[in-house]
Amino acid sequence: MMQETRQSRRDPLLKVENLGVEYAVGGKTVHAVSDVSLQVARGETLGLVGESGCGKSTLGRAVLQLRRAVSGQVLFDGQDLTAIHGEALRRMRRRMQLIFQDPIASLNPRRRIGDIIAEPLVISGVKDPERRRELVCEVLSAVGLDPSLVIGRLPHEFSGGQCQRICIARALVLNPEFIICDEPVSALDVSIRAQILNLLEDMKARFGLTLLFIAHDLAVVKAVSDRVAVMYLGRLCEVGPSEQLFASPAHPYTALLIEAIPVPDPDVRPAESVPVGEPPSPIAPPSGCRFRTRCPRADQRCIDEVPELRPVAPDQYAACHHPLIAAG
């Protein structure tokens, strides 16, 4: 996919090329991620949206090599992570962190917050306990928690929003360059969600982070992303600058996702045009375009031929034989 190289003008920190991830389930193969290519520029936030089971979390884990890919490459700062192992990989991983959906489940309930946040420092060889304590206090203050009130307490003493702040602090303590946020606010209430989204934006600016922001909620993704990639059943449908993608989606699936968002305005009547049907199983994905079984525009070509990501507008790419906007 040569167009990929033009996807973003800035220097890419992360470059994923033709990545494929498969799982074996009961003798069958789940095609979780198929031939996905994308780039994240230094200092950029790339949003990754899709419904459950579309492979977005698997893609995130494959980037960090928590799940090994069956094909393709993951280039982080020019180095192919799929080719390195052991100590070399561990050294690279310090520069990348992950924040999960369920903040309470991702903290060990028996350990004190101070120890939880210090653990990455212990593993990466910061031997001086005083220095560790100093760094822990620094990140806790950065995420808006009072270190003296937090360090000695256990996770169950905190609310979901506070636990997510603690998870963010843990991710920041090694001073990483790149963070994958996997549905970081889906488990939180609306009023808390806004606090955490604002916090992530602040931290990104303060620590010069590059983010891959995975979520199913398009409005949430748009709020924080420079560019957005849309995934369906293991493949990328569309990539483009956030505002442009939402204003004029090229892929029918992107348009469907946007249409399905409930708008908090009673004058906006919910569209009744939402197509019936559900995503097919990734064990036996449809031939050709994987969205064709739910797509109003599908024809014979969509059955026969896998659509490639093609430019449809400046910086906007869609994998569709019948895009909603014509290439210009």
Place this chain on the structure above:
Amino acid sequence: MSEPALLSVEDVSVDLPTPRGNLRAVDQVDLKIGAGRTLGIVGESGCGKTMLSRAILQLLPKKARLSGGVMFDGQDLVTLDPERLRKLRGRSLAVVFQDPMTSLNPVLTIGTQLIETLQEHLELDSVAAKRRSAELLAAVGIPAPEQRLMQYPHQLSGGMRQRVAIAIALSCEPKLLIADEPTTALDVTIQAQILDLLAREQRRRHMAMILITHDLGVVAGRTDDVAVMYAGRVVERAPTPVLFKKMHMPYTEALLAAIPKIDAAPHTPLPAISGRPPDPTRPIQGCSFSPRCRYAAGRCHREKPLLAASESLDHQYACFHPIQVTAGVCA
């Protein structure tokens, strides 16, 4: 609403004993819903919206204490004897829960569960019940209903399971359906389908519906009236279009503002509500939203504001310093 209410919740409070002391989950709530109307109850987790729905259904935890009255279709459900209550639930009072996997029995087929309900309440024979079950599955948009009847819940996707739960709830033509976060566990495209399905069936059956959700976006286009709950109380109540045009309660305003808007530019800071909801075992003196409210003044910290009517009787709010947001036209 001039016609007599189908359901009227009168001064209902629910108290739960906990190791940390008494937890007042629902605090003096009054609500009414007319036949064929849709009421949205909106609030964040822990605001008491689910406890309120359980209080209506008389499905509260054993230790819970309920005070007040729940009048449904001319009967007080609080004092109704258990046998008559059981006949009523599932027949004219039905419910759909958030997680269809836990509300369906995993070891019984879809068909058994549907047929059981039909035979219990409508006294249909097994042939008629089976035929009716297949019709119901078809009505909620399940393809190949005859084959689905023989399947178990785990063989269905989340969206399909929720359709089955709705089919069971609708099976006896209820007068009131309580849908408690019916789409929270589902994906956006499936959420839209399920909400459309509920709206369609509700209109077709002239059934009243209470739609409980944390998402103001879900109630906006799909309800007649909205009640906003905070810390166990209803803090604002109005016809849906009125509420969104002219909200008076600062919490409602803040809640709406905190939702990321699809038409906002990326990286726009969200007006977050600072702090978090109060601990329900440690009641706050004065307005429970006052510690987080940017309009709060002296009186708000001392006295609890009561739900009072504004210029129009339909619109009520519990606030000493109501805001007069006017977006677009207003009455």
